Amino acid sequence: MSEVTLESKTKGLSGEVRVPGDKSISHRAVIFSSLAEGTSTITNFLTGEDCFRTVEAFRQMGVNIEEEGSTLKIHGQGVQKLTAPTQPINFGNSGTTARLMSGVLSALPFFTTAYGDESLSKRPMDRVVLPLKEMGAVIHGRNSSSFLPLAFSGTTLRGMRHELKVRSAQVKSALLLAGLLSEGDTTVVEKGVTRDHTEKLLPQYGVDLEVKGSEITISGGQALSASDLQVPGDISSAAFFMVAAAITPGSEVTIRDVGLNETRNGIVTALERMGASIDYDIHTYIGDEPVGDVRVSTSTLEGVTIEGELIANLIDEIPILALAATQAEGETVIKDAEELRVKETDRIYAVVENLKRLGADIEARDDGMVIKGGRALNGGVLDSFGDHRIGMMAAIASLVTEGPVTILDKECINISYPPFFEHLDQLR
Numbered sequence: 001m002s003e004v005t006l007e008s009k010t011k012g013l014s015g016e017v018r019v020p021g022d023k024s025i026s027h028r029a030v031i032f033s034s035l036a037e038g039t040s041t042i043t044n045f046l047t048g049e050d051c052f053r054t055v056e057a058f059r060q061m062g063v064n065i066e067e068e069g070s071t072l073k074i075h076g077q078g079v080q081k082l083t084a085p086t087q088p089i090n091f092g093n094s095g096t097t098a099r100l101m102s103g104v105l106s107a108l109p110f111f112t113t114a115y116g117d118e119s120l121s122k123r124p125m126d127r128v129v130l131p132l133k134e135m136g137a138v139i140h141g142r143n144s145s146s147f148l149p150l151a152f153s154g155t156t157l158r159g160m161r162h163e164l165k166v167r168s169a170q171v172k173s174a175l176l177l178a179g180l181l182s183e184g185d186t187t188v189v190e191k192g193v194t195r196d197h198t199e200k201l202l203p204q205y206g207v208d209l210e211v212k213g214s215e216i217t218i219s220g221g222q223a224l225s226a227s228d229l230q231v232p233g234d235i236s237s238a239a240f241f242m243v244a245a246a247i248t249p250g251s252e253v254t255i256r257d258v259g260l261n262e263t264r265n266g267i268v269t270a271l272e273r274m275g276a277s278i279d280y281d282i283h284t285y286i287g288d289e290p291v292g293d294v295r296v297s298t299s300t301l302e303g304v305t306i307e308g309e310l311i312a313n314l315i316d317e318i319p320i321l322a323l324a325a326t327q328a329e330g331e332t333v334i335k336d337a338e339e340l341r342v343k344e345t346d347r348i349y350a351v352v353e354n355l356k357r358l359g360a361d362i363e364a365r366d367d368g369m370v371i372k373g374g375r376a377l378n379g380g381v382l383d384s385f386g387d388h389r390i391g392m393m394a395a396i397a398s399l400v401t402e403g404p405v406t407i408l409d410k411e412c413i414n415i416s417y418p419p420f421f422e423h424l425d426q427l428r
């Protein structure tokens with residue numbers, strides 16, 4: 001298990017950084033391009049381990065995908081030309097691959113098996129398996145198909161109306177993909193707004209879908225046509241440097257070309273509410289995705305309550321937001337975030353455990369946490385628990401601790417942000 005020790009008390013962060021491409025959009029670009037007919041060129045693709053799980057899944061089904069740095073050339077031949085993998089597909093650590101590909105594999109006319117790493121094997125799959133079965137999918141798996149490994153027999157699915165029980169972009173996207181490969185129409189009714197990259201990107205591949213409030217309807221049997229795409233920078237990666245600049249005295253940082261989709265920009269809203277000195281401008285649109293530069297400098301933060309609708313909009317940023325809250329004056333309450341319990345690790349436990357090790361005043365709640373800010377943090381040994389976002393939070397914590405911070409299992413950061421330490425050094 002690899003570890004790293006970071007010295008404490010950096011003076012201030014300064015300069016510019018371009019974070020790698022958005023993880024959610026990179027996965028979707030590979031899936032849609034592989035189902036399409038023709039060659040799609042994806043630039044600024046996230047070369048993290050998770051997105052390569054999706055690439056490998058389609059390579060196993062016969063799609064020719066060429067890589068050159070962060071550019072992919074995907075030579076799709078249409079859904080009909082996909083072939084049965086001869087070996088089980090490894091989804092690795094990637095929940096997005098597991099959920100979205102379940103929607104696809106259920107509807108393809110061949111047998112597939114899939115598994116994941118230890119963490120992914122503990123994450124719930126019934127949220128996609130049960131609604132897919134209602135469409136006619138034949139899926140077998142561990143614990144009544146609630147967990148990986150799963151086997152998909154591949155059959156013709158029937159479109160239907162789904163009222164989602166969980167607030168999840170992965171479930172929504174899995175069902176829309178299954179619907180696209182089904183007979184008839186499929187409507188997904190969301191429980192609340194979640195990231196809408198699937199809805200924004202599918203039309204670029206020539207797919208018609210209708211979004212009416214919380215209802216999205218897609219007709220089965222539509223052919224996808226190839227499309228080129230430049231992936232915007234990942235706001236979930238940018239969030240680490242936003243918070244780093246806000247809490248490290250004497251900092252001024254600009255993060256260029258960040259995706260600022262209104263279903264993903266909750267971290268900016270939360271930092272604004274905390275009184276951070278943060279501003280952004282949207283300078284371009286890639287398709288329907290707004291992209292801009294975000295500037296953050298050090299400021300005095302105040303505790304806030306983060307709850308309700310905002311939670312889905314910043315769900316992956318809660319670990320780093322909790323660190324920001326330890327540096328704020330007063331109390332921060334994070335609630336309605338029980339989904340954190342079923343991410344790469346139980347992120348409520350992982351955040352509370354690690355920040356307590358640094359001396360923070362933080363308590364777990366069933367659906368979130370309560371943080372009393374304003375206490376100086378000491379150094380210590382932190383555990384990423386194999387979760388990339390916890391590992392990066394630990395690294396950013398070292399910027400404000402009194403002593404050095406050692407991070408156990410730092411390798412997991414490659415899941416979503418391979419050049420993370422390089423970029424941190426660049427800003428130090």
Ligand code: SPQ
Binds near residue numbers: 024093167171
């Ligand atoms: O892919 P994975 O492992 O689920 O990744 C995470 C992350 O922190 O990167 C969650 F652990 O992001 C999810 C996110 O939480 C990515 C995602 C998507 O691309 O659709 C949606 C969210 O999950 P969910 O379960 O709320 O749909």
